[in-house]
Amino acid sequence: MFDKLKKNIGKKKDVLKTEEVYFKLAFDDRGAYVEVVDSKGQEQYEVVASQQDVNTREVLKCIEHIREGNLFSISWDNVPDRIYLDTNFHLLELLKHSKYLVNEKMEIIEFVDSEEKTLTLKIEETDEEGKKLRSSLLLEGKSHEYKFLNDGIVLCDTKIYRIKNIGESYMEAGDLNSEFPKEELESFLTVSLSYFLNLEIEYRDYRVVFDKERELKPQIIIEKISRDNSLYLNIGLTLSTLSYEFLSEYDINRAAIVNDMENKISICDVNLHKIGQAIEEVVKLLTKLQRRLKLREGYYLDGNLIILQEKLAKEFITKELLQMVGKYKIVGTDKLKKYKIRTVKPKLVTNLQHSIDFLEGDVELDIDGEKFSIFDVLASYKKDSYIVLSDGTNALINKKYIEKLERLFKKKDDKAKVSFFDLPLVEDLIDDKVLLGEMNKSKDVFRGLNDLAIYEGEKPPVKATLREYQDYGYRWLSYLLENQLGGCLADDMGLGKTLQAIAILSKVHSTSNLPSLVAMPKSLVYNWDNEIKKFSPNLNVKIYYGNNRDINEIEGADVVLTTYGTVRNDIKLLKDIEFEMVILDESQNIKNVNSQTTKAVMLLNSRNRIALSGTPVENNLGELYSLFRFLNPTMFGGIEEFNTFYANPIQRDNDQEVIEELKKKIYPFILRRTKREVLKDLPDKIEKTLFLEMNEKQKKLYDERRMFYYDLIHNQIKEHGIGRSQIFILQALNELRQIASCPEMKSSDMVSSIKREVLIEQIKDAVDNGHKILVFTNFIKSIDNICEDLNKAGIKHISMTGGTKDRQSLVEKFQNDKKCKVFVMTLKTGGVGLNLTAADTIFIYDPWWNKTAEDQAVDRSHRMGQDRTVFSYKMITKGTIEEKILKLQEEKSRLFDNLISSDSATVKTLSEKDIEYILGE
Secondary structure: OHHHHHHHOOOOOOOEEHHHOEEEEEEEOOEEEEEEEOOOOOOEOOEOEOOOOOOHHHHHHHHHHHOOOOEEOOOEOOOOOOEEOOOOOOHHHHHOOOOOEEOOOOOEOEEOOOOOEOEEEEEEEOOOOOOEEEEEEEEOOEEOOEEEEEOOEEEEOOEEEEEOOOOOOHHHHHHHOEEEEHHHHHHHHHHHHHHOOOEEEEEOOOEEEEOOOOOOEEEEEEEEEOOOOOEEEEEEEEEOOEOHHHHHHOOOOEEEEEEOOOOEEEEEEOOHHHHHHHHHHHHHHHHHHHHHHOOOOOEEEEOOEEEEOHHHHHHHHHHOHHHHOOOOEEEOHHHOHHHOEEEEOOEEEEEEEEOOOEEEEEEEEEEOOEEEEHHHHHHHHHHHOOEEOOOOOEEEEOHHHHHHHHHHEEEEOOEEEEEHHHHHHHHHHOOOOOOOHHHHHHHHHHHHHOOHHHOOOOOOOOOOOOOHHHHHHHHHHHHHHHOOOOEEEOOOOOOOHHHHHHHHHHHHOOOOOOOEEEEEOHHHHHHHHHHHHHHOOOOOEEEOOOOOOOHHHHOOOOEEEEEHHHHHHOHHHHOOOEEEEEEEEOHHHHOOOOOHHHHHHHOOEEEEEEEEOOOOOOOOHHHHHHHHHHHOOOOOOOHHHHHHHHHHHHHHHOOHHHHHHHHHHHHHHEEOOOOOOOHHHOOOEEEEEEEEOOOHHHHHHHHHHHHHHHHHHHHHHHHHOOHHHHHHHHHHHHHHHHHHHOHHHHOOOOOOOHHHHHHHHHHHHHHHOOOOEEEEEOOHHHHHHHHHHHHHHOOOEEEEOOOOOOHHHHHHHHHHOOOOOEEEEEHHHHOOOOOOOOOOEEEEOOOOOOHHHHHHHHOOOOOOOOOOOEEEEEEEEOOOHHHHHHHHHHHOOOHHHHHOOOOOOOOOOOOHHHHHHHHOO
């Protein structure tokens, strides 16, 4: 065929040079197509050869073949001007290697060869109240004007990417860039996930989880009562805010349920075919009533619409409908006035007096001027689902209102009692908002929480200037303790929860003679010890932890530092001690209400209780119950009561009213600030040191090798002098550094580092709070260990060493992939030349003694383009060369500028006294 084409060259008047011929990739309503154009992008060229067997594949092959010559002039018969890719997609493979593929602006298009990309649907709030949302379809974290070539190929500007297949609806993907009100979020996500595949969802800091199939709740909609008093019922199904009409209209088989209490989005399967079961159940009930009334015809069924004749309708409403409230969602009861049934809005009338832990007294409901005891109303509603008024009207009360009354008011003898913690919710139910006597005094406590800015507390007695938000936290804790209430300080990691707690301890122990207990994970004990000595050295601190602990040694202490494991093991001793205050650091350690640790902590005897945690609730509401069972034991009652009134309605039904009520109930007692919120109040970079204690196996290995080198080096110096002993000194420094940070290297993985355990917990905390993390280490073995731990924790990450070739692609993945949370690399590899501003949290896993190298690593994140405060944590193993060199670094700042300047450096300025300090006990 090529020979025939060549014969035509020269016979045509239109002769163009090769560079003047382009393949333009364009789009119309049908989709993507290719056409041949000149350099201006305007003219199309017809084909000259008239062979019947010529097809579009041969067109492009010939064009590619002939382009190797100097001239180009062809024309074809029977080939369309526009070659659509939906039926000729193989053309892209031919065009992939062309230098002349252009977009509609005549810009050269390039193919990006990489793994399939995942599109992210990002939802953002566009107003301060969060009531308006905007969605954007992102590729590699960026918004583009997307043009889809098919369900797995997308054109962005001048680049073509392969993406994970988004399904046959790809032509409508542009509709995902939209604006809508917050109440439509579930509907929007549900449609998006039903019509498009492989989309990732990004909404605030919400987790996306895949759930099992959800049971849809049957729904009876009372549409109308006609002129002949016939009742029109529509049977449907609902799921959270999704109606049956919506689910069926869009043929939904997968729904998205947004849980604002647990900050998660559940993706679950739905089965609309179960509507038949709901209709069948109602029809069976109507058939039974029809027989009882001896009616020949009582109802008419049309799909999911049921029309009831008046006599059957009245019997159904008065005898059955209101009994179905628990199982069915009933909508439209306000239309039942013709049948002497109507909805009412009661008024709450209270007369409460203070008791020990709650208020009690008389509580009544005023319904259209008639007063009823609240417990009579609850009993009648439970039995009949309505209240009979004096004129014979059956009064319907909103089911949510009744459920709220059940949550708030408990019966004690003939009186009603209400928890102190529920007073704000009770006030919301009282129309005139007039609170008298003891109830008003109790409410003043809550009002005081709104006036902390003018709260006249004592200045924090610590050697530190608290930042504005830290001073507020101190005032908040002071106010709670003053009113004998517990609270959880839930600031983001790195914002100084420990300092705020030390300020409170210092204030309390300026007057109290009782000790305070601080329980924490074992890895934090020495950090607390150092922080207290630094900020409040007047406090008498004792550590109650370890094999040689003695309960008698804590006598006279102001603050006792211990671990959760020690509390669990020694609770028989500790429960008999009266503490001024118990503080739980990393309080998520008591998230399981049935664990032995949680049960032990609950037995501690203290006047005041405080919890510290960056992630107070990690998985479910049971963790919230456990936390407040410790902080304020009377807030929720028993676990069954909590599950009935809160956990089940929220987790099973995503009940928005219950969610808002629970938020309002706990709001005064949880104080949380994120780094982004207080960014203006923070410096650009905050550096902290985490001190960790070796486990027994690691300590034994370290001491054995330290003593070996201690003897060896002293003998070498004595025999040859310090100058000729450098190789032994460097060998000792290097091996002890390895054992301090990565003992697995020197023990065939028989000894594990405490750093691994602490690092993975810190990373989990940071990831849960929406941060991206860099981890720098000096040892390849440490990278392997860290990546293994991240895999077990299900945290997406990447790593880089000196042997990594394509570093820039890894950098781009970390910078742009929202799901990629951690970048682990060697200090030398990541020290220079990389821009990693997506991260704002950095861990120096095993620090290099040259401080400049550490600073350069931190500056990968803390540089131009970073819009957040950067937090850097240096991990130091206590009792090892790491701690000693850190102290030497502080005392001899110049020493380590000269100590080790490169991998092949020599020891230059270490004295015998320095070596004695480093290798000695």
